[in-house]
Amino acid sequence: MYPESMQESIKKVKKTRSERLKLVKSGKEIYSMMTEKEREVVLNKFHPDYQPDARRKIRIGPNKGEELTTEVADLLETYSRIDPKDFDLTKLDYETDVLVIGAGSAGFAAALLAEENGVDVLLVTKLRIGDSNSMMAQGGIQAAVRPDDSPVLHYLDAIGGGHFENKPELVRALTAEAPDGINWLKDHGVMFDRNPDGTMITKSGGGTSRLRMHSARDYTGAAICATLRDEVLNRPDHIKILEHQPVVELIKDNTGKVSGAVLYHLENREYFTIKAKATIITTGGFGRLHIRNYETTNHYGATADGLVISYRVGAKLMYMDSVQYHPTGAIYPQQIIGFLCTEKLRALGAQPLNKKAEPFVNPLEPRDVESSAFIRECLERKKGIKTPSGHIGVWLDTPLIDQINGKGAIQASVPAMVRQFARFDVDMIAEPILVYPTLHYQNGGVEINAQCETNIPGLFVAGEASGGLHGRNRLMGNSQLDLIIFGRRAGKFAADYAKGAKIGKLTLDHIYEYEKDVKKLGIDRSKISPMVLPDYIPDAVKAKQLTTKYHGTLR
Amino acid sequence: MADKVKMVKIVVLGEGFDVPEDLTIINALEYAGFQLTHGVGCREGFCGACGTIYREKGDYKLQAGLACQTVVSDGMYLAQIPFVPAEKPVYDITKLKPDITAIKDNYPIVFRCVACNTCSKVCPQDLEVMDYVQALIRGDIERAADLSFDCIRCGLCALRCPAEIVQYNSAMLARRLCGRYLLPESKDLTSRVKEIAEEKYDKELDELVKMNLKKLKERYYSRDIKLFDH
Numbered sequence: 162m163y164p165e166s167m168q169e170s171i172k173k174v175k176k177t178r179s180e181r182l183k184l185v186k187s188g189k190e191i192y193s194m195m196t197e198k199e200r201e202v203v204l205n206k207f208h209p210d211y212q213p214d215a216r217r218k219i220r221i222g223p224n225k226g227e228e229l230t231t232e233v234a235d236l237l238e239t240y241s242r243i244d245p246k247d248f249d250l251t252k253l254d255y256e257t258d259v260l261v262i263g264a265g266s267a268g269f270a271a272a273l274l275a276e277e278n279g280v281d282v283l284l285v286t287k288l289r290i291g292d293s294n295s296m297m298a299q300g301g302i303q304a305a306v307r308p309d310d311s312p313v314l315h316y317l318d319a320i321g322g323g324h325f326e327n328k329p330e331l332v333r334a335l336t337a338e339a340p341d342g343i344n345w346l347k348d349h350g351v352m353f354d355r356n357p358d359g360t361m362i363t364k365s366g367g368g369t370s371r372l373r374m375h376s377a378r379d380y381t382g383a384a385i386c387a388t389l390r391d392e393v394l395n396r397p398d399h400i401k402i403l404e405h406q407p408v409v410e411l412i413k414d415n416t417g418k419v420s421g422a423v424l425y426h427l428e429n430r431e432y433f434t435i436k437a438k439a440t441i442i443t444t445g446g447f448g449r450l451h452i453r454n455y456e457t458t459n460h461y462g463a464t465a466d467g468l469v470i471s472y473r474v475g476a477k478l479m480y481m482d483s484v485q486y487h488p489t490g491a492i493y494p495q496q497i498i499g500f501l502c503t504e505k506l507r508a509l510g511a512q513p514l515n516k517k518a519e520p521f522v523n524p525l526e527p528r529d530v531e532s533s534a535f536i537r538e539c540l541e542r543k544k545g546i547k548t549p550s551g552h553i554g555v556w557l558d559t560p561l562i563d564q565i566n567g568k569g570a571i572q573a574s575v576p577a578m579v580r581q582f583a584r585f586d587v588d589m590i591a592e593p594i595l596v597y598p599t600l601h602y603q604n605g606g607v608e609i610n611a612q613c614e615t616n617i618p619g620l621f622v623a624g625e626a627s628g629g630l631h632g633r634n635r636l637m638g639n640s641q642l643d644l645i646i647f648g649r650r651a652g653k654f655a656a657d658y659a660k661g662a663k664i665g666k667l668t669l670d671h672i673y674e675y676e677k678d679v680k681k682l683g684i685d686r687s688k689i690s691p692m693v694l695p696d697y698i699p700d701a702v703k704a705k706q707l708t709t710k711y712h713g714t715l716r
Numbered sequence: 717m718a719d720k721v722k723m724v725k726i727v728v729l730g731e732g733f734d735v736p737e738d739l740t741i742i743n744a745l746e747y748a749g750f751q752l753t754h755g756v757g758c759r760e761g762f763c764g765a766c767g768t769i770y771r772e773k774g775d776y777k778l779q780a781g782l783a784c785q786t787v788v789s790d791g792m793y794l795a796q797i798p799f800v801p802a803e804k805p806v807y808d809i810t811k812l813k814p815d816i817t818a819i820k821d822n823y824p825i826v827f828r829c830v831a832c833n834t835c836s837k838v839c840p841q842d843l844e845v846m847d848y849v850q851a852l853i854r855g856d857i858e859r860a861a862d863l864s865f866d867c868i869r870c871g872l873c874a875l876r877c878p879a880e881i882v883q884y885n886s887a888m889l890a891r892r893l894c895g896r897y898l899l900p901e902s903k904d905l906t907s908r909v910k911e912i913a914e915e916k917y918d919k920e921l922d923e924l925v926k927m928n929l930k931k932l933k934e935r936y937y938s939r940d941i942k943l944f945d946h
């Protein structure tokens with residue numbers, strides 16, 4: 162139920178619905194697509210990335226002098242959580258061949274393939290294993306399987322979607338191995354949606370030229386991630402797991418190779434050290450940095466830790482100047498702010514409307530353009546709808562979906578979302594939902610090659626933490642695919658590497674080196690990263706926590 | 717800015733805290749100054765990390781729910797969020813048969829179900845948990861897989877089960893058996909995987925990798941788009 166203050170606007174939406182339905186049925190567009198010029202204007206003026214202070218030059222480290230997203234640059238120009246002199250690296254707590262950091266789908270795929278290639282794996286993660294962005298994907302995973310599709314078309318779609326800035330060797334690996342990736346997941350028992358005759362049910366997604374999106378109802382990410390987790394747990398002889406213990410720094414050896422990591426136990430607050438012949442970072446994205454104060458779709462632990470620790474050992478980042486905002490994040494009810502309302506809704510006919518129930522943008526513009534148009538409607542034209550908690554957004558008229566596609570269409574296509582809104586008394590089948598752009602995906606990351614290697618020996622990266630594959634714009638369904646294809650690759654190549662690796666004397670001196678540069682910038686000692694967890698404790702409470710010391714965002 | 721919100725009092729570890737009435741349990745705990753380091757994951761009802769137990773004012777019943785999906789109420793008594801350390805047997809999925817033997821060998825415990833339906837009542841996803849357990853007992857793997865599909869592994873069912881069954885782990889096995897063995901084969905997928913192994917697309921892909929920007933753009937913008945089933 163919507164509060165009184167929004168009822169008037171809802172009435173207007175209801176009133177104009179039949180007219181808008183007629184328009185759709187007559188085959189006309191509800192609102193015309195913008196011209197290239199119009200897109201440019203709205204992007205420049207309203208897209209969060211294009212705001213004057215959205216980016217700034219990073220002053221230290223391997224990307225020195227490059228423009229990065231401001232919050233990312235701020236996060237990188239910081240001190241470490243630890244002081245190297247407190248650690249005796251001749252006495253280590255754990256030793257392994259391959260260390261995998263982060264237990265989402267990329268981490269699981271990496272751990273499995275490393276194990277299959279004959280090495281011991283230690284998988285460490287910040288929260289419970291599987292608590293990750295991987296678990297949350299509803300939409301789907303791409304792979305060119307249909308007879309009218311091919312890896313070649315998939316390649317074109319991915320590289321065009323990324324404005325031709327993607328690293329070609331990565332796109333090649335992604336698209337050529339996609340069908341095998343799906344097959345591999347199926348063999349592990351992922352229940353992809355299939356027709357009675359066995360053909361895969363496929364849908365379109367933004368930027369695809371064929372029906373290429375595979376799904377497992379609207380729990381695609383969960384189906385994949387939980388299956389892989391189950392399989393990882395089936396191999397206890399060679400895959401050891403440590404939960405609730407984020408990595409806060411990488412260890413190097415005297416020849417400059419990454420050779421392990423330092424863990425921080427979130428419950429008993431001890432630090433532990435690991436020696437590893439190869440290290441794979443699969444720590445995911447950065448939604449919880451709340452860039453430009455945006456709400457986010459990401460899980461609690463998405464704080465870009467992998468970027469920070471990689472950067473400190475000298476790994477180069479790529480495309481860390483672009484952020485993916487998803488146009489339709491929920492802003493009401495309060496309890497699900499930021500919650501992702503999949504693109505599928507608009508593909509099925511849901512229309513964005515302003516306060517007066519007027520259409521103001523074509524529902525299917527590219528994500529960045531659609532988001533910018535929403536922001537313009539709310540901020541410049543002041544035609545947004547305000548919620549009791551002070552958020553402003555636009556309507557997404559979901560009831561139209563059933564009217565266009567037949568009764569039951571919403572329930573059948575997005576049951577998880579219907580359930581989510583219903584929990585807080587909003588019936589999205591009968592009433593529109595209120596949305597605003599939300600921080601969704603880290604387009605760039607640590608630069609890798611097709612073997613998932615970085616410029617630092619011994620350090621491999623896969624999944625959302627990596628950069629290069631998507632250029633500055635990822636297409637829906639290519640990320641879940643990324644986890645599988647590059648997760649597996651990272652596992653295999655790291656295992657191969659580990660077999661021949663000789664580790665020298667361990668050191669954390671690179672932290673001192675890095676901190677010297679931070680200090681030269683005059684940055685305050687209290688600025689610490691990785692963040693590990695976001696800080697949601699109100700200032701009023703903190704003011705009364707008289708004897709509590711916060712170290713960064715953690716106590 | 718924001719309209720004035722009504723406050724309610726929640727009780728955590730015996731201590732009362734005033735929090736806005738529309739917060740979820742997770743948000744309310746944070747509002748009260750607790751920094752959560754476990755019992756929280758996606759914060760959107762997908763990961764099952766936040767299963768919790770609480771009691772409402774004037775009620776004797778212990779209730780269970782997802783802390784990220786349950787709104788606080790006045791006088792709500794909250795416990796520390798538990799973590800369910802449920803058992804998961806180790807098996808080799810390639811060596812199992814998709815029938816009752818797999819269940820008997822790995823989850824013999826499910827046969828102890830007393831059909832009390834507590835699990836279905838507690839499930840925050842409103843799944844018919846008892847029905848999928850019963851399906852497992854009958855060896856109906858497909859039905860168990862179907863009924864348990866939306867399970868987010870919060871563990872609340874196992875926590876309340878008088879027979880100590882780990883419903884969600886046994887259902888995971890059912891879904892894996894179903895996905896691997898019981899769903900009909902996709903011939904398209906099989907033949908595409910074969911084509912790729914035979915390097916059918918390698919030449920063309922190699923060309924694309926090397927193609928100059930102008931030509932690549934031409935290829936991209938002139939590609940035909942087919943988004944409908946025949």
Ligand SMILES: Cc1cc2nc3c(=O)[nH]c(=O)nc-3n(C[C@H](O)[C@H](O)[C@H](O)COP(=O)(O)OP(=O)(O)OC[C@H]3O[C@@H](n4cnc5c(N)ncnc54)[C@H](O)[C@@H]3O)c2cc1C
Pocket residue numbers: 262263264265266267268285286287288290291292293294295296297298299300301302303382406407408409443444445446458459460462463464466467501601602623624625626637638639640641642644691693
């Ligand atoms: C709501 C939502 C919907 C999405 N829908 C789709 C979709 O339909 N299709 C698609 O292709 N993509 C989708 N995506 C994107 C995609 O799911 C993610 O990009 C992807 O899951 C990232 O996987 P990952 O394994 O790289 O990272 P994650 O799955 O996020 O895993 C990272 C892991 O690392 C751990 N970690 C983090 N820091 C540390 C540390 N310091 N030490 C140890 N461990 C650490 C985390 O706790 C977590 O377990 C969606 C994303 C979200 C959030």
Ligand code: SF4
Pocket residue numbers: 828829830831832833834835836845846849873876877878879880881883
């Ligand atoms: S709670 Fe346990 S015993 Fe009761 S119906 Fe469910 S599985 Fe069976």
Ligand code: SF4
Pocket residue numbers: 764838839840841842843845866867868869870871872873874883884
């Ligand atoms: S079946 Fe059990 S574990 Fe799964 S969602 Fe329901 S209560 Fe949670």
Ligand code: FES
Pocket residue numbers: 755756757758759760761762763764765766767782783784785868
């Ligand atoms: S935190 Fe993931 S379900 Fe609540």
